[in-house]
Amino acid sequence: MKRDFLTFWDLSKNEVESILERAACFKAGNTGNKNALSGKSIGLFFEKSSTRTRVSFEVGIYQLGGQPVYIRSGDSQVGRGESISDTAQVLSRYFDGIIVRTYAQVRLDEFAKYSTKPVINGLSDTHHPCQVLADLLTIKERKGKLQGIKLTYLGDSNNVTNSLIEASIRMGMVLSIASPAGFEPKPAMMKKVRDLDNQKIKIYNDPVEAVKQADVVYTDVWISMGDEETGQQTKKDALKPFQINDALLTHANPDVTVLHCLPAHRGEEITDTVIDGPMSAVFDQAENRLHTQKALLEMLIG
Numbered sequence: 402m403k404r405d406f407l408t409f410w411d412l413s414k415n416e417v418e419s420i421l422e423r424a425a426c427f428k429a430g431n432t433g434n435k436n437a438l439s440g441k442s443i444g445l446f447f448e449k450s451s452t453r454t455r456v457s458f459e460v461g462i463y464q465l466g467g468q469p470v471y472i473r474s475g476d477s478q479v480g481r482g483e484s485i486s487d488t489a490q491v492l493s494r495y496f497d498g499i500i501v502r503t504y505a506q507v508r509l510d511e512f513a514k515y516s517t518k519p520v521i522n523g524l525s526d527t528h529h530p531c532q533v534l535a536d537l538l539t540i541k542e543r544k545g546k547l548q549g550i551k552l553t554y555l556g557d558s559n560n561v562t563n564s565l566i567e568a569s570i571r572m573g574m575v576l577s578i579a580s581p582a583g584f585e586p587k588p589a590m591m592k593k594v595r596d597l598d599n600q601k602i603k604i605y606n607d608p609v610e611a612v613k614q615a616d617v618v619y620t621d622v623w624i625s626m627g628d629e630e631t632g633q634q635t636k637k638d639a640l641k642p643f644q645i646n647d648a649l650l651t652h653a654n655p656d657v658t659v660l661h662c663l664p665a666h667r668g669e670e671i672t673d674t675v676i677d678g679p680m681s682a683v684f685d686q687a688e689n690r691l692h693t694q695k696a697l698l699e700m701l702i703g
């Protein structure tokens with residue numbers, strides 16, 4: 402039976418822990434079986450731009466002995482109207498697994514429904530679970546554990562935020578989200594949170610309150626891919642007080658770690674001094690995409 406990774410819920414706590422351990426081995430150069438994907442071809446079907454996700458998957462697949470094949474959807478027949486269901490049925494006859502970067506989660510779900518091979522979410526409008534695997538490894542490297550860590554996310558409540566919510570509940574982190582009114586997580590996500598674990602996820606409209614005692618602070622762009630059309634300036638004005646800067650960080654723990662999934666809009670959601678400063682782990686975080694995704698591929702497709 403094929404295993405997909407469409408949202409963070411698709412992995413159990415034990416599986417996430419195994420992935421993080423295996424990723425740390427890959428990072429240390431202790432790779433064991435280097436040929437988990439030997440003789441296998443993995444597709445990357447992307448409908449949005451990417452630097453990290455595309456390259457870390459392509460390099461990781463190569464390092465595991467497999468062949469990555471990148472398909473930009475606009476250059477495929479999907480760009481001329483071929484359906485996702487037909488495309489998924491065809492591609493899964495060639496590939497052993499497919500990483501999909503797309504818009505609505507239902508489009509990804511449709512792809513997974515018709516694919517006979519594992520489908521991995523390489524980012525949708527509402528989830529970015531591969532990113533969060535790398536985030537967890539980075540937090541573990543810096544703080545030694547995940548359980549009980551206070552993580553504060555500041556800014557627009559987006560795909561990364563949703564995956565952080567799911568991962569925090571799964572792994573026992575305490576997550577505070579600080580967003581301006583109107584940009585908090587969507588009611589459907591918060592209903593799920595209330596049903597599962599009301600205690601560990603807190604929503605604030607005040608960034609200073611939210612970062613108090615934070616072990617880790619995290620932000621992302623204010624305007625996500627696909628989000629570019631809608632009232633950008635009003636949104637940016639509302640988000641200004643949520644910028645991660647030196648003044649805001651004085652309210653966090655003195656040894657706070659700063660994360661950003663990248664790409665960053667320096668001077669908007671984060672300042673140069675913070676992203677390039679001693680608290681920043683953002684480039685380790687970007688590197689960790691490679692190690693965690695290799696462990697994920699080995700588990701799902703190897």
Ligand code: CP
Nearest residue numbers: 451452453454662663
């Ligand atoms: N963080 C991330 O997913 O980056 P890319 O958009 O460059 O893949």
Ligand code: NVA
Nearest residue numbers: 559621625626663664
């Ligand atoms: N929220 C951002 C993440 C980019 C990696 C976006 O969807 O554009």
